[in-house]
Amino acid sequence: MKLAIMAGGPIDHIPEKEELRNLPKDTKWIGIDRGVLTLFNYGIFPEIAVGDFDSVQEEEMKLIDQNVRYIETAQPEKDETDMELALNWAIQQNPSSLYIFGATGKRQDHQIANMYLLIKILEKLPQCQTEIRDRWNQISLYKPGTYQVEQTDFTYISFIPISEDILSLTLIGFKYELKNRHISFGSTLCISNELIEPIGTFSFNNGILMMIRSKD
Secondary structure (H helix, E strand, O other): OOOEOOOOOHHOOOOOOOOOOOOOOOOOEEEOOOOOHHHHHOOOOOOOEEEEEOOHHHHHHHHHHHOOOOOEEEEOOOOOHHHHHHHHHHHHOOOOOOEEEEEOOOOHHHHHHHHHHHHHHHHHHOOOOOEEEEOOOOEEOOOEEEEEEOOOOOOOOEEOOOOEEEEEEEEEEEEOOOOEEEEEEOOOOOOOEOOOEEEEEEOOOOOOEEEEEOOO
8 A cells, every 4th residue: 555645834845736646546645634625736635634623724624524534633732743643544554655745844843753753654664665755855764774766856865864873884876975884873974965876875784864865
């Protein structure tokens, strides 16, 4: 199963309609709070709507009730964010891939929390391909192993340690190559690299590594 989540982030951060529609046809959508209305505007009707809907007007909520079969409503005062509630539901579906939109924007607290929630997906569903996407960035996490990355219009590639130590980081096919480097948490050594080959390889043997692909 392939899943995609639309949260309530700013519309101008969300990729163009064509990119959303280019996801596999069997992708099922989860709408979070106002993200449900964003999906409606894109001509997409989600499988489930999740959230406290505190940013949705009464008439808009009626529209959601009429067009979404499953609605999971939470109280505004709760221990988890709406995003975490949606991810809990997604984890239960055991998807093979998960794409998250509307998770970045002006609220840096929400944005950082959403990025760290990727750790939860990585721990619960290590084989699930998971990305946070907006118009300028693609964010994903990796456990130790060897991975390939292809050239796209997201030219800049940064690797950021999420755990205390990344051991034996090796980059092949990049402008700035590395071989068996120890990267500590907080290091900026691997910010803003680029591929010089059609396909590059990165590998490491300890820690959790965040890859951010970006374009201006």
